[in-house]
Amino acid sequence: MKNDLPSQTEAEDALNAVHNIQQNLLIEYSPPVWLRLIMSLSYGAIFFGYGMTEHENNWALAMIVGAIIFTLSTALYYYLYKIQGIKIRIIPRSIKAEKINAYAAIGFAALGFFSRFLRTDISLDWAPHICAATASIVMFWLLIMLPTGETVVEEK
Amino acid sequence: MPELDPIIHAPNRLRICAMLATSAELDFRLLKAQLDVSDSVLSKQLKALEDANYIEAKKRSYNGRPRTWVSLTDLGQLAFNNHVAALKSIINND
Structure with missing residues (x-):
């Protein structure tokens, strides 16, 4: 292969082909936006419910309902991809995806902690709202x- | 400097590896539709990649119909990444 190296133009064409077919696959077969919105909002509801829960008030129910909807919508997301082929x-292989997932995991853990801690220990009543909104937005961004x-x- | 992989360098095989790199597994029919080739052409390209241990093909039944799922092996992922790096280095060196 060393004696038969492609030209710069041929190399660019090959990289463009890689880029185009990957992006086409990701965009053409992606599940509907409404499903990703439901996943994101239900994910945010878990954070909000957790931050607002005191003993067994109604917010604990919101957290449970959020978790159930998130699980069901995630299963539908997986299924819709599967029936399309x-x-x-679940566990990424590329370094870029691994980094994004690691940062997201740390970020979600921090949001979960602060959602409750800031409200109960520092009396910032709006903390669960902010943390839940941030979790929803980040989850939606990840799904897109x-x-x-x-x-x-x-x-x- | 990474070297070009002669097995992946063929246009259809490069595109197959590119698609497989996006997911855990892809269905044979999806690959065929994306490449717009016949079953025999795709099978031939997949066989070349399978012989090099770059991909794995598994047949599973789904709703009573057989489906072939194709995935990139760790070796195939490494070869694809190296090939893309080699293409980038050609562009940067010229």
Whole structure:
């Protein structure tokens, strides 16, 4: 292969082909936006319910309902991909996706902690609202940018 | 400097690896539709990648119908990443 190296133009064409087919696959087969919105909002509801829960008040129920809706919508998300012929990756293999998932996991853990701690210990009553909204937005962003858990959707 | 992989360098095989790199597994029919090739052409390309241990093909029944799921192996992922890096280095060096 060393004696038959492609030209710069051929190399660019090959990279463009890789980029185009990956992006086309990610965009064409992605599940509907409403499903990703439900997943994000129910995920945020878990954070909100957790932050607002005191003993067994109604917010504990909100957290449980949020968790159930999130689980069901995630299962539907996985199923919709599968019937189209795509099995999404739960644990990423690329370094870029691993980093994004690691940062997200740390961020969600921090949001969960602060959602409750700031309200109960520092009396910031709006903390669960902010943390839940942030968790929803970040989850929605992840579902848009990393729909199959591996390759990032990006503009060329 | 990473070297180009002669097995992946063929246009259809490069596109197959690119698609497989996005997910855990892809259905044979989806690959066929995306590449717009016949069953025999796709099978031939997949066989070349399978012989190099770059992909794995598993047949499973789904709703009573057989489906072939194709995935990139760790070796295939590494080879694909190296190939893309080699293409980028050609662009940067010229």
